[in-house]
Amino acid sequence: MADLKALHDAILTGDAKVAKSATEAALGEGVEPMALVQDTMMPAMDEVGKRFECNEYFVPELLLAARAMKASLELIRPLLAAGGVEPAGRVAIGTVKGDLHDIGKNLVAAMLEGGGYEVIDLGVNVDPQKFVAAVKEKNARIVAMSALLTTTMPAMKTTIDALRQAGLRDQVKVMVGGAPVNESYAREIGADGFSRNAAGAVAAARAL
Numbered sequence: 001m002a003d004l005k006a007l008h009d010a011i012l013t014g015d016a017k018v019a020k021s022a023t024e025a026a027l028g029e030g031v032e033p034m035a036l037v038q039d040t041m042m043p044a045m046d047e048v049g050k051r052f053e054c055n056e057y058f059v060p061e062l063l064l065a066a067r068a069m070k071a072s073l074e075l076i077r078p079l080l081a082a083g084g085v086e087p088a089g090r091v092a093i094g095t096v097k098g099d100l101h102d103i104g105k106n107l108v109a110a111m112l113e114g115g116g117y118e119v120i121d122l123g124v125n126v127d128p129q130k131f132v133a134a135v136k137e138k139n140a141r142i143v144a145m146s147a148l149l150t151t152t153m154p155a156m157k158t159t160i161d162a163l164r165q166a167g168l169r170d171q172v173k174v175m176v177g178g179a180p181v182n183e184s185y186a187r188e189i190g191a192d193g194f195s196r197n198a199a200g201a202v203a204a205a206r207a208l
């Protein structure tokens with residue numbers, strides 16, 4: 001049976017090597033890639049966050065855990081993206097200005113690719129004008145923004161305002177997400193869609 005606890009603990013302790021081998025083993029045994037992310041890896045990251053909150057972990061431990069999570073996701077991403085069929089539209093995705101968290105954003109990007117979307121990944125710390133440029137120059141039909149910090153959530157609204165000022169708000173749908181973001185905040189800032197997780201992001205994009 002797949003040793004999911006080994007994967008969980010490898011992320012928790014920031015052991016990228018074990019995270020990778022445990023992921024390979026679990027996938028080899030037929031564990032569903034998305035189930036691995038949601039039932040094993042995300043809970044490990046949540047535990048990392050809790051330890052950080054109570055000063056048991058500090059930034060170096062966060063970085064190590066993120067590295068282990070990424071090592072595992074490198075194996076999972078292509079599997080998520082492999083399901084794609086016909087191009088469903090072009091999405092410009094990025095983590096908003098001031099924010100460097102990209103694990104969730106990368107997962108959402110992979111799921112959207114798997115859902116048939118062409119994804120333009122603008123990276124992290126994305127200036128509102130860069131989102132505007134992606135809509136103008138690359139003709140993105142959906143802008144997807146991620147924020148993991150309460151202090152960077154307002155940058156989502158700033159970006160929506162920038163799209164409006166550029167006269168582009170009517171030709172693009174805006175989708176937001178990230179741990180501190182919820183449905184009512186999405187509505188409050190004038191976004192068109194929200195999802196709590198990567199799996200729901202595809203459904204949210206379709207609904208738009």
Ligand code: B12
Nearest residue numbers: 049062099100101102103104146149150177178179197198
């Ligand atoms: C790993 C991590 C880091 C890593 C990030 C590495 C990387 N490359 O991403 C590093 C070490 C860089 C980091 C730095 C910091 N971090 Co940090 N970090 C985390 C941690 C532990 C995990 C985040 C993560 O990757 N989760 C796993 C992914 C898969 O989940 P997710 O991002 O939530 O994404 C899912 C959904 O939210 C959703 N989603 C995400 N984006 C989008 C977008 C769309 C469009 C949609 C539809 C859905 C969607 O789908 C995803 C998949 O299901 C969290 C704690 C936590 N549990 O969230 C703290 C946390 C977010 N960090 C925190 C803090 C405070 C910081 C620092 C300020 C610490 C410091 N003192 O320097 C810095 C800020 C740096 C910056 N300017 O961004 C706090 C934020 C508190 C707050 N209320 O704002 C948290 C909550 C920890 C805590 N409990 O205190 N961090």
